[in-house]
Amino acid sequence: MVPDIPIDVWVTSVIDWLRTHLAGLFDAVAEFLRQLLNGMYHVLVLPHPLVLTAILVALAGLALRRWLALPVAAAGLLLVQAMDLWTPMLQSLSVVLVASAVAVALGIPLGILTARSDRLRTVVRPVLDFMQTMPVFVYLLPAVFFFGIGVVPGVVATTIFAVPPTVRLTDLGIRQVEAEVVEAATAFGARPRQILRDVQLPLAIPSIMAGVNQAIMLALSMVVVAGLVGGGGLGAVVVRAITQLDIGRGVEGGLAVVVLAIYLDRVTASLGRRLA
Numbered sequence: 001m002v003p004d005i006p007i008d009v010w011v012t013s014v015i016d017w018l019r020t021h022l023a024g025l026f027d028a029v030a031e032f033l034r035q036l037l038n039g040m041y042h043v044l045v046l047p048h049p050l051v052l053t054a055i056l057v058a059l060a061g062l063a064l065r066r067w068l069a070l071p072v073a074a075a076g077l078l079l080v081q082a083m084d085l086w087t088p089m090l091q092s093l094s095v096v097l098v099a100s101a102v103a104v105a106l107g108i109p110l111g112i113l114t115a116r117s118d119r120l121r122t123v124v125r126p127v128l129d130f131m132q133t134m135p136v137f138v139y140l141l142p143a144v145f146f147f148g149i150g151v152v153p154g155v156v157a158t159t160i161f162a163v164p165p166t167v168r169l170t171d172l173g174i175r176q177v178e179a180e181v182v183e184a185a186t187a188f189g190a191r192p193r194q195i196l197r198d199v200q201l202p203l204a205i206p207s208i209m210a211g212v213n214q215a216i217m218l219a220l221s222m223v224v225v226a227g228l229v230g231g232g233g234l235g236a237v238v239v240r241a242i243t244q245l246d247i248g249r250g251v252e253g254g255l256a257v258v259v260l261a262i263y264l265d266r267v268t269a270s271l272g273r274r275l276a
Contacts, residue, residue, distance in 0.1 A: 015145055030152045033098065037151060040094040049086050053077045060263065063270040076259040085237065085256045092223045092233030093260060099155050099219045103162035104212055110163075111170025111211070112196070121171065128164040136161055136225050144229050154226025154235070158219045165214035173207025174200045209272025216268055220261050234260070 019026075044052065053074065060073040080089050114121040139160055143153035177200045185195045201208075227235020234257050241250030 015142055019145060026146045029156075030147045033102075033152050033155050036098045037094050037155065040098055041091060044090045044094060045087070049081055053081070056263070060267055063267045063274070065270075069266070073263060076263065080256045080259055083252045083256060085234065085252060088233045088237050088253075089256050089260055092220075092235065092257075095151065095155055095158065095223065095226065095231065095233060096216060096219045096260075096264070099158040099162060099222075100212070100216045102155075102159045103215045103219065104166055106159075107163045107166025107211065107215065108170050108208065111167040111208075112174065112201075114167065115171045115174035115200075116196075124167065128167055131160060132164045136222060137228075140225065140229050149230045151226070151231050153229050154222070154231030158222040158226060161222055162215040162218045165218065166208075166211040169207045169211030169214065170204065173204030173211075176207065177203045206272060209268070213265065213268040213272060216264050217261065220257070220264060223257060 047055070056077060057070055057073045061067075061070045080086055110124065114124050136157065139157035140153060143156045147153045147156060174196075181199060181203070182195055185199045190198070223231070223233060224235045224238045227233065227237075227239040230236075234253050237253035238250055238257070241247070241253060
């Protein structure tokens with residue numbers, strides 16, 4: 001007979017221990033993330049909606065360099081305003097930008113380390129597999145226990161969900177740099193740090209930017225899920241529509257998410273190609 005393994009008891013014990021002994025750390029992280037979110041949101045709401053729309057449309061035009069991008073981007077953003085979802089969209093955009101920035105800040109250095117160490121890569125890969133395959137709702141449970149109800153647990157869960165592609169694609173990009181190029185740089189007397197900075201990272205930019213793009217898309221995919229724990233933004237709009245069986249408002253919230261997703265995907269992908 002297979003013995004009973006009380007994993008649930010062990011996990012609960014670990015979480016209780018962390019909450020008891022590291023409460024100050026979690027409070028500090030929550031306050032730091034809250035300040036980042038507030039700062040990002042205030043920057044976004046500072047200009048008039050039409051002014052910010054013009055800025056975002058101009059950014060899309062510069063990134064895509066296609067005249068058709070201008071009216072399409074403008075139409076999408078104006079549609080969000082017409083549905084009275086501009087403020088929730090900016091709240092969601094703030095969460096996506098902060099979570100993506102934290103994920104990239106953690107993922108790229110870790111990807112560089114795994115690319116330079118096969119042993120570390122062997123250890124990190126199953127952890128990344130676990131992070132990517134674990135249902136996203138499971139991330140919310142400990143995040144709520146540690147940080148309470150609100151936008152912070154949504155940001156934490158979103159960050160955890162968005163880290164793996166950044167690590168993987170950074171590692172892949174560096175490893176795909178041809179060995180002959182690295183050997184040539186070594187022959188000219190370049191040190192390992194110089195080779196990384198001047199040879200490997202520049203050549204790995206397309207793969208790294210693809211990782212950044214994926215991190216942003218995964219972060220945006222968590223918007224609705226984060227709305228379940230008080231994350232606000234478009235997620236709260238969709239969740240409220242579901243609980244109230246308001247199909248029309250739910251469709252409007254979904255359209256706003258689609259507009260934001262397409263905009264961020266096209267702009268970040270085009271910026272990645274420009275930097276390559």
